[in-house]
Amino acid sequence: MKLNQRQKARVLLxxxxxxxxxxxxxxxxxxDAAMVTDFSRKNLTPCLTYPFGTDWLGRDMLYRTLTGLSxxxxxxxxxxxxxxxxxxxxxxxxxxxxxxxxxxxSFVIDGIMGxxxxxxxxxxxxxxxxxxxxVIIGVALTHWTSLAxxxxxxxxxxxxxxxILIAEKLGQSKWKIAVKHMLPHLLPQFLVGLVLMFPHAILxxxxxTFLGFGLSSEQPxxxxxxxxxxxxxxxxxxxxxxxxxIMLVLTVVLFDLGGNALRSLLDPNSVHA
Amino acid sequence: xxxxxxxxLLCAVSAAFILMAGTTALANAEDNxxxxxxxxxxxxxxxxxxxxxxxxxxxxxEPLIQSTLVRTTTDLSIENDxxxxxxxxGDGLTxxxxxxxxxxxxxxxxxxxxxxAFTYNNCRDNSSVNDFTxxxxxxxxxxxxxxxxxNTPYSIWPYTMAIVGIVPEHAYDENYGWNPIGSGRYIMxxxxxxxxxxxxxxxxxxxxxxxxxxxxxxxxxxxxxxxxAMAGQADVAHxxxxxxxxxxxxxxxxxxxxxxxxxxxxxxxEPQEIDGVAYGNALTCDVNVRRAINLAIDREEMxxxxxxxxxxxxxxxCDKMPWYNEExxxxxxxxxxxxLMEEAGWTEGADGIREKDGVRAELTLMFSNGDSVRQxxxxxxxxxxxxLGIDVKTEGVGWDTAYTRAQSDALVxxxxxxxxxxxYNIYHTTDSGLAELSPYANEAVDSYMDExxxxxxLEEAYELWKKAQWDGETGITxxxxxxxxxxxxxxxxxxxRDGLTVADQKIHPHGHGWSIVNNVDEWEWE
Numbered sequence: 001m002k003l004n005q006r007q008k009a010r011v012l013l014x015x016x017x018x019x020x021x022x023x024x025x026x027x028x029x030x031x032d033a034a035m036v037t038d039f040s041r042k043n044l045t046p047c048l049t050y051p052f053g054t055d056w057l058g059r060d061m062l063y064r065t066l067t068g069l070s071x072x073x074x075x076x077x078x079x080x081x082x083x084x085x086x087x088x089x090x091x092x093x094x095x096x097x098x099x100x101x102x103x104x105x106s107f108v109i110d111g112i113m114g115x116x117x118x119x120x121x122x123x124x125x126x127x128x129x130x131x132x133x134x135v136i137i138g139v140a141l142t143h144w145t146s147l148a149x150x151x152x153x154x155x156x157x158x159x160x161x162x163x164i165l166i167a168e169k170l171g172q173s174k175w176k177i178a179v180k181h182m183l184p185h186l187l188p189q190f191l192v193g194l195v196l197m198f199p200h201a202i203l204x205x206x207x208x209t210f211l212g213f214g215l216s217s218e219q220p221x222x223x224x225x226x227x228x229x230x231x232x233x234x235x236x237x238x239x240x241x242x243x244x245x246i247m248l249v250l251t252v253v254l255f256d257l258g259g260n261a262l263r264s265l266l267d268p269n270s271v272h273a
Numbered sequence: 274x275x276x277x278x279x280x281x282l283l284c285a286v287s288a289a290f291i292l293m294a295g296t297t298a299l300a301n302a303e304d305n306x307x308x309x310x311x312x313x314x315x316x317x318x319x320x321x322x323x324x325x326x327x328x329x330x331x332x333x334x335e336p337l338i339q340s341t342l343v344r345t346t347t348d349l350s351i352e353n354d355x356x357x358x359x360x361x362x363g364d365g366l367t368x369x370x371x372x373x374x375x376x377x378x379x380x381x382x383x384x385x386x387x388x389x390a391f392t393y394n395n396c397r398d399n400s401s402v403n404d405f406t407x408x409x410x411x412x413x414x415x416x417x418x419x420x421x422x423x424n425t426p427y428s429i430w431p432y433t434m435a436i437v438g439i440v441p442e443h444a445y446d447e448n449y450g451w452n453p454i455g456s457g458r459y460i461m462x463x464x465x466x467x468x469x470x471x472x473x474x475x476x477x478x479x480x481x482x483x484x485x486x487x488x489x490x491x492x493x494x495x496x497x498x499x500x501x502a503m504a505g506q507a508d509v510a511h512x513x514x515x516x517x518x519x520x521x522x523x524x525x526x527x528x529x530x531x532x533x534x535x536x537x538x539x540x541x542x543e544p545q546e547i548d549g550v551a552y553g554n555a556l557t558c559d560v561n562v563r564r565a566i567n568l569a570i571d572r573e574e575m576x577x578x579x580x581x582x583x584x585x586x587x588x589x590x591c592d593k594m595p596w597y598n599e600e601x602x603x604x605x606x607x608x609x610x611x612x613l614m615e616e617a618g619w620t621e622g623a624d625g626i627r628e629k630d631g632v633r634a635e636l637t638l639m640f641s642n643g644d645s646v647r648q649x650x651x652x653x654x655x656x657x658x659x660x661l662g663i664d665v666k667t668e669g670v671g672w673d674t675a676y677t678r679a680q681s682d683a684l685v686x687x688x689x690x691x692x693x694x695x696x697y698n699i700y701h702t703t704d705s706g707l708a709e710l711s712p713y714a715n716e717a718v719d720s721y722m723d724e725x726x727x728x729x730x731l732e733e734a735y736e737l738w739k740k741a742q743w744d745g746e747t748g749i750t751x752x753x754x755x756x757x758x759x760x761x762x763x764x765x766x767x768x769x770r771d772g773l774t775v776a777d778q779k780i781h782p783h784g785h786g787w788s789i790v791n792n793v794d795e796w797e798w799e
Contacts, residue, residue, distance in 0.1 A: 037652040039578035056515060056645065057652050130671075217642045217669035231645065234496050235519060 009261035016258030020073060023251065027070020034063040034220040046239050053239035056232065061225075065244045068222035069251055071215075075132070076201035079139035083201070084194040087144035088186070091151030095159065096178050105152070109145045117142055121204055122213045135214045139201045147193040154189060158182055188266040195259035199252040206248060222248050304798045306487035307773065309509040310498040315786025316470075320450015321461060323438040324395055327450070330402030332784030333691050335791045337472065339438025339455030340479075342370055342389070343431055345691050347779045349595055351431045351731070354480075355384070355439065355456075365426025365727055370434070374417050376456050376479045378441045384456050386413035391442040393421065403433070404694075426727040428734040432692040458483050458794045468492060474794070483794030490790070502768040509775065510768045511785055514580040515645065517766055524768040529789070531781040532594060532689035534587040535650055536759040537638065538711035539563050540681055547705075551681040552712050555632050556663070561617035562634075563755045567603050568610035569661040570654065576761050579649040583766055587759040589742060589750070593780055595731075596693045596738035601759075603751040610661055619662070627662035635664040637682040642669040647685040650760055654685075679711055686710075689762070689783040693738045697722050699757065700741070700749055713756040717747045765789070772799040 003011065042058040044050055052061035094105035112120065120142050125134035158164055158181075167177050208214040209223025217224050222244055229240035319325035321338055328336035335344060342356045353359075359370040376384040393411035396403070407427040412420045421430070444454045453461055458480070459472035470490045474483040493501065495513045502510035502521050510524075517526060539557035546552070556562055572586035585592070588601035619627040619634055627634040638655060640647040648669065655665035675684055688695055701722050702714045718741050725737035743750040749757070765781050767789060776795035781788040 037649075037656060039653060039656075042578075057649055212643065217648065218640075218667050219669075228645070231496050232515070234499055235516065 006265065009264045013258050013261040013265065016254040016261070019254055020251065020258070023066060023247075024070045024073045027066040027068070027073075030063040031067050031220075033060065034067040035218075036060070043237065046243075052243040053237075055228070055240055059220075061240065061243065064220040064225055065222070065247050067220040068225050068244065069247055071220070072202045072205050072222050072248075073198075073251065075136055075139070075205050076198050079136045079205070080143060080194060080197040080201045082136075082140035083143040084147060084190065084197060086140070087147035087193070088151060088190055090144070091148040092155055092178055092182065092186075094148070094152045095155030096174055096182075102152075105148070109149055112142065113145045118204065118207060121208050122211065125208055125213050130213060131216060135205055135208065138208065139204055142204075143197055143201055147190075147197065150189065150193060151186060154186060155182060158185060192259060192263040192266060195262055196256065198259070199255040202248075202255070203252055305485055306489070307485055307508045307793065307796060308489045308491060308506070309790055309793070310491045310493055310501055310507045310511050311786040311789075312511065313467075313492045313494060315784070316467070316492045317450070319401070320448075321453040322450035323392070323436075323440065324399045324401070325450060326402040327453075328438055328787075329400075329436045332786060332788075333436055333782050334784075334787035336436075336438035336455070336457060337459045337787075337790065337793075338453045338457045338461050339440060340376070340384075340457045341436065341438055342372065342434040345432070345435050345779060347777060349691055349779065351435065355389075356434070359431070359434075361428075361430070361729070363729070365428065365729065366423045368421040368423070368430055369414075370419050370421070372417050372419065373479065377477055378444070378454050378456050379460050379475055379477065380441070380444060380454050382441060382443060384439060384441070385416045386419040387416075388442050389413065389419045389439055391445070392437060392439045393419075395440070395445070396437055403436075405433075428726055428728040428731065429693055431731065432694070435691070459488060481794075485793050485796050488790060488793050499768075505770075507768075508770045508773055509789065511789070512766045512768055513646065514583045514763075514766065517581050517583055521768055523771050525771060527767045527769045527775060528583055529765045529767070529778045529781050530585065530593070531762050531765050531783075532592055533687065533765065533781055533783045533785070534590060534592065534689045534759055534762045535647065535685055535687050536587065536590065536757050537654065537683045537685055538679055538757050539566065539683055539755075540679075540711050541713040541754065541756045542707070544681065550677055552707075554636070554681055554683075556634055556636055557683070559617055559619075560754060561613050562619065562663075563758070564751060565610040565613040565617075565661060566658060566663070567751050567755050567758050568606045568613070570657055570758060570760065571605045571607075572761055573605070575650065575653050575657070578653050579646065580761065580763060583764040584761040585764070587762045589759055590688045590695055590699060590757070591693065592759075592762060594691075594693070596696070596735045598739035598742035598748075598750070600743040600748075600752075601750045607660060614662065621662050625659075625662060626664045633664065634662060635666070637666050637668055638685065639668050639670045639675060639678060639682055640685040641675060642671055646763065647687070651685050654760070676710070687783055689781075691779075691782050693725070693734070696738060696741060697726075708756070711756060713754065715747060715749070715754055717744065718749060718754075773797075774799070 036059065038058040040058065041054050042056055044054040046053040050060055050062065052065055054060055090105050094102045121138045124141055125138035128134035128137045164177060164181055167181055205214065206223040209221045210227045214223055215221040225244045226241060232240055317327050321327045323329060323336060323339060328334055340355050342354060343351050344354045346352050355372045355376060357371045357373055359368060361368050372386060372389060378384055390411040390413040393408060397405040397408045407423050407425050409422040409424045414420055438455060440449060441454050458475055458478050460475050461470065462473045463471040472488040474486045491507065495516065498510040499512055499516050499519065501507040502524055540554040541558055542553035543558050544553040544555050576582060576584040588603060589597055591597045614627055619629045622628045638651045640651040651667040655667050658665045670678065699710060700708055700713065701719055703709045707714050721737050721741035725734045725741065728734035728737055742748050743753055747753050749755065765785050769775055774797045776792045
């Protein structure tokens with residue numbers, strides 16, 4: 001059977017969603033098992049019972065990796081959603097409410113984009129007392145800018161389109177125009193932007209945890225796992241870094257592929273491609 | 274910090290690869306020099322100035338560059354160094370010390386009692402790491418006699434005299450820490466901050482001439498130290514129990530006994546709020562619970578599990594010290610521990626966790642983030658206490674919040690020093706009526722320690738320190754209030770190059786750094 005591009009995209013999307021949802025749910029289910037320490041099984045190389053091996057506290061790395069990834073996914077999704085909603089509101093506000101508002105919002109966007117991402121993340125997370133709260137606030141506050149800029153540009157363009165101009169002439173309120181006429185048009189862009197924000201959010205969550213500014217070290221977070229494994233790599237304990245690392249990459253790549261598949265499905269221009 | 278660690282590891286790994294590729298890079302060419310690695314935290318942040326932590330403070334060791342009035346021997350009693358004799362007046366308020374007259378600083382100037390008095394007065398005014406409030410004034414009576422006038426009697430003054438390096442009054446300014454001049458066994462030749470310090474033997478040293486002429490100290494983390502040893506770039510590389518299984522060709526593992534202990538505090542008062550801070554703990558305010566916990570800790574198993582066997586059981590903060598009371602030893606007895614819990618009314622609930630009057634037997638045990646040994650000890654303690662029916666949750670915390678939270682939760686601490694003052698700092702009450710680090714108060718314990726400080730001589734003081742721990746009726750041991758549970762003393766481990774004989778070590782205090790080179794002058798190459 002030969003699949004056309006749309007069908008391929010659909011398969012890819014379904015696969016990504018299933019995989020990511022599976023990891024997220026499995027991680028939540030084995031959270032308790034991931035916290036168990038058992039010194040009678042420490043430092044085991046991968047085997048049938050422990051496919052990802054165990055670490056120096058005798059923790060099952062498979063459970064830890066799954067839980068860590070699911071925490072990353074949940075944090076990423078949560079933070080990305082907050083971020084995307086901010087982007088949507090600010091983007092529309094910039095485009096609709098006149099020059100002054102636009103100038104202020106554009107300035108904020110430029111300001112935040114001007115600061116290196118990870119630096120700002122660390123600062124915000126640290127200021128909010130690290131931990132889960134710090135990470136979510138940090139990721140949410142740093143990731144909205146590019147999507148906001150995109151939406152602003154889109155709205156600017158829309159404002160000049162005829163049906164909006166007609167609506168204005170008919171005396172509809174700005175708010176009604178924004179919600180009723182612009183939002184439906186923006187939704188596909190917005191959804192794709194949101195999904196493509198997930199991998200960034202996940203990677204940034206694990207990065208700041210890796211650097212010690214995120215989740216605390218008894219948590220089975222993927223950043224904690226990778227930073228701990230550093231100490232043991234020199235002793236040849238490759239499995240502590242390899243499998244969690246591969247799983248992290250896989251998760252991020254699938255989010256990216258899934259997002260792109262979603263884009264091509266939603267984009268009317270690709271219907272006949 | 275983390276980045277530096279990563280870079281260090283990368284460098285070290287690449288160094289290891291170079292070695293594997295067939296290069297033989299042997300660091301040590303001459304027979305009278307050594308290269309020693311130390312943790313990056315050992316590098317003195319404020320330079321080599323005794324007033325700002327060099328040799329003193331949290332990590333006690335001999336200052337090498339400077340000499341001290343007295344020093345501690347391998348059994349932690351006191352012997353003369355610069356001093357020829359010392360004595361204390363009957364009321365304990367005046368210490369008179371006579372010093373040698375043949376000692377010169379490395380710039381050629383003689384060391385006199387004036388320098389000694391200057392050093393101590395300077396420490397009293399500026400020391401950022403040690404308590405000198407008991408010292409009123411140090412006075413040079415003549416060139417070789419110095420008198421210490423005290424505010425309060427302080428019988429363990431010799432232990433202070435053993436850590437304060439004497440600095441030259443004529444060459445002391447705010448930059449002294451970076452250009453230290455002393456009269457000790459070594460001269461600091463070069464210091465590349467963040468990397469290494471190089472010492473050379475002092476040719477005019479008044480004592481026995483050092484056998485090792487040049488000492489290079491490299492600051493790096495344990496993983497980098499391991500890589501340095503694998504690459505043959507260090508003669509003595511500090512290491513951790515986790516790495517102890519590694520076999521490095523040309524190196525042997527050296528194990529040094531320590532009083533570098535790890536223990537946990539158990540807040541001894543009912544939960545309450547004082548000045549907005551939570552104090553006390555509903556579970557551990559019950560003395561029977563604390564006794565049961567002490568009985569339920571299987572220290573030998575913990576040492577095997579966490580330290581690969583490289584440790585000794587700890588029952589006090591001062592095991593093996595002359596002021597240690599052996600009554601502290603408590604054998605593992607889970608059945609007795611369970612009986613104690615039952616007797617105190619803590620009965621097992623449906624999930625195996627005990628309860629009393631609606632209070633669930635749960636405890637948060639904190640450890641400092643990133644310290645894998647403390648984390649493992651916390652996890653193992655949690656596992657062992659679960660068998661007793663106590664639900665222990667572990668949590669990694671930073672030191673910014675740990676001290677405050679330890680007032681109401683348990684924390685894994687590291688202690689161990691060559692002075693009984695540590696007992697005082699942990700168990701004696703402060704002005705608030707409670708001990709500073711974890712809420713606890715016992716008048717009898719306080720008064721024994723007060724008496725010990727006022728004792729006429731060290732022997733008498735030792736006895737009183739022991740009584741403060743257990744006097745037959747009350748104290749801080751198992752049959753007493755047991756406000757802290759001590760888990761183990763962590764052996765300090767080193768990979769030592771074959772052919773190098775590291776001289777006998779005194780029991781190391783807390784800190785895996787400078788202690789090893791206390792007697793580097795006596796080391797020998799075959």
